[in-house]
Amino acid sequence: MEDEQGGVVSDRATFARRLDALKREGSNVLLVGAAAGTHETACRQLLGAAKRDSRYRLFVTSEDDHVACERTETAADERTHTIDSSAVLEAGANTRTESGQPPLGTLGIEIIEAIDEFADAADGLEPSELRVCVDSMVPLLRASDAETVFRLLHVMTARVTQARGMGHYHLPLAADHDAVNLLEPMFDAVVTVRSQNGTDEQRWHLRDADTTTDWIEL
Numbered sequence: 001m002e003d004e005q006g007g008v009v010s011d012r013a014t015f016a017r018r019l020d021a022l023k024r025e026g027s028n029v030l031l032v033g034a035a036a037g038t039h040e041t042a043c044r045q046l047l048g049a050a051k052r053d054s055r056y057r058l059f060v061t062s063e064d065d066h067v068a069c070e071r072t073e074t075a076a077d078e079r080t081h082t083i084d085s086s087a088v089l090e091a092g093a094n095t096r097t098e099s100g101q102p103p104l105g106t107l108g109i110e111i112i113e114a115i116d117e118f119a120d121a122a123d124g125l126e127p128s129e130l131r132v133c134v135d136s137m138v139p140l141l142r143a144s145d146a147e148t149v150f151r152l153l154h155v156m157t158a159r160v161t162q163a164r165g166m167g168h169y170h171l172p173l174a175a176d177h178d179a180v181n182l183l184e185p186m187f188d189a190v191v192t193v194r195s196q197n198g199t200d201e202q203r204w205h206l207r208d209a210d211t212t213t214d215w216i217e218l
Helices: 012-025 036-047 085-099 103-122 138-143 146-162 178-186
Strands: 027-032 056-061 080-084 130-135 166-171 189-196 199-206
Touching (some): 012 027, 027 146, 036 130, 036 189, 036 199, 056 103, 080 103, 103 130, 103 138, 130 146, 146 166, 146 178, 166 178
Parallel strands (some): 027 166, 027 189, 056 080
16 A cells, blocks of 8 residues: 555554554544445444444434434443534524524534543543544534634544544545645544545555555445
């Protein structure tokens, strides 16, 4: 495997070790690519097997604009929490004049509180026990300016890492889109997904090592 800058991931085993480190230490991954169906496949892998009761799952989603549907297959219980970002943003916009809190700020507070509640329930989260899915980020970019979205991501990704969780964030746009270029510095890895000849594929770029894999079947 070789990245666009010439950096080499020598084999799948080396790449797997780097992914294991992200699982142990906490990580945040940006999923890009315009092929919506592949986002769902990647989402299922990053969330982990739904029957593993030890995991806590937080979904931040908008019913009006989403590309992954795993949340609808997961029974609601004390280990699963869904935040309707559209509803929070609408409510936040209506009350902003009273509280002075911007809508994305309100959303950020709800996300942090949900993770804190999981951590309390688990009496401390184990590595990769927390899984977070943001599906999708397009409504956030439509609702606010890029600087405010950047601040929200800074707070959210830091909390996920602190909890040694695994967060993934769907941005169903081309990898060279301006929004991707703007936001990717917030993430440990950028994963481009595509459908090629009927096969869902992914390509990982690990930002700390500046390496990119070949296309890998999902």
